[in-house]
Amino acid sequence: MQTAIRQQIFENAKKWVYEAGERIRSHMKKQFQIDTKSNPNDLVTEVDKATEQFFVEKIKTTYPDHKLIGEEGYGDTVDKLDGTIWIIDPIDGTMNFVHQKRNFAISIGIYHEGVGEIGLIYNVMEDVLYTGLKGEGAFRNQVKLPMLREKIQIETSIIGMNSILACENRRINEKKIQQLIKDSRGTRSYGSAALEFAFVAEGVLDCYITMKLAPWDFAAGSILIEEVGGMTVQATGEPVNILTDNTIITCNKLIYKDLMTKYVELK
Numbered sequence: 001m002q003t004a005i006r007q008q009i010f011e012n013a014k015k016w017v018y019e020a021g022e023r024i025r026s027h028m029k030k031q032f033q034i035d036t037k038s039n040p041n042d043l044v045t046e047v048d049k050a051t052e053q054f055f056v057e058k059i060k061t062t063y064p065d066h067k068l069i070g071e072e073g074y075g076d077t078v079d080k081l082d083g084t085i086w087i088i089d090p091i092d093g094t095m096n097f098v099h100q101k102r103n104f105a106i107s108i109g110i111y112h113e114g115v116g117e118i119g120l121i122y123n124v125m126e127d128v129l130y131t132g133l134k135g136e137g138a139f140r141n142q143v144k145l146p147m148l149r150e151k152i153q154i155e156t157s158i159i160g161m162n163s164i165l166a167c168e169n170r171r172i173n174e175k176k177i178q179q180l181i182k183d184s185r186g187t188r189s190y191g192s193a194a195l196e197f198a199f200v201a202e203g204v205l206d207c208y209i210t211m212k213l214a215p216w217d218f219a220a221g222s223i224l225i226e227e228v229g230g231m232t233v234q235a236t237g238e239p240v241n242i243l244t245d246n247t248i249i250t251c252n253k254l255i256y257k258d259l260m261t262k263y264v265e266l267k
């Protein structure tokens with residue numbers, strides 16, 4: 001993607017993200033409708049939907065030839081990676097949004113011909129914007145993030161994961177995950193995949209493991225991780241597919257081998 005065009009798209013995306021964040025904060029002061037999706041804990045609110053519609057309207061008006069994939073379904077049906085695609089999660093961490101009124105984010109990844117060019121993750125209540133531009137680094141607000149730590153092993157790592165991974169389950173060997181919990185310095189669970197990616201990029205987590213993410217959960221985060229020298233793969237070790245659900249390991253490269261050989265065993 002041409003640098004000048006990318007910069008203009010980035011500036012617009014940033015402006016819209018801040019505007020959407022402001023709208024979410026003001027929406028929260030009023031009553032809003034909460035519904036469930038696939039199960040009683042899978043929440044969606046009218047704010048998720050209105051926020052996605054806000055982005056659809058802005059993007060389609062300004063960039064009619066761009067495509068858009070959004071969690072709440074107001075975007076396009078996209079089955080190939082041609083052209084420019086915006087991958088949007090209007091609220092990542094809806095359960096936190098509803099129950100905690102914090103710890104949720106707007107996540108936007110912009111891809112051109114299949115390459116991740118621009119990533120934005122906005123922690124709405126903290127007013128912290130994480131961004132990444134391919135080849136230009138990752139930033140927290142305007143401050144460039146350093147490359148990930150160079151001296152690190154599992155014993156000195158903080159691992160992000162949902163604690164359900166350590167319970168009996170059909171996807172991953174929970175005994176090995178329990179060992180990872182014992183061997184690592186500690187574990188954390190934030191309930192927003194996009195924020196966990198941002199925290200790995202920032203170096204406050206060293207790894208995030210999860211057994212199911214949709215494209216809008218990791219589209220932005222994987223761009224940021226790349227820019228600080230980290231890696232994002234499926235839990236099989238294969239590259240992620242940006243158009244489907246994936247298992248995900250995103251981490252400091254220095255602990256990847258140990259993670260895969262000692263702790264991650266898919267069923």
Ligand code: 2AM
Pocket residue numbers: 042071089091092093094095162191192193194212213214217
């Ligand atoms: P959401 O809030 O946008 O739905 C919670 O651990 C994290 O997992 C959040 O990032 C949440 O995103 C995401 N999540 C919730 N349900 C999911 C599902 N069925 N598949 C993939 N990710 C999901």
Ligand code: CA
Pocket residue numbers: 043044071094
């Ligand atoms: Ca959801």
Ligand code: CA
Pocket residue numbers: 071089091092093193216217
């Ligand atoms: Ca999400």
Ligand code: CA
Pocket residue numbers: 048071089090091092093094
């Ligand atoms: Ca969402």
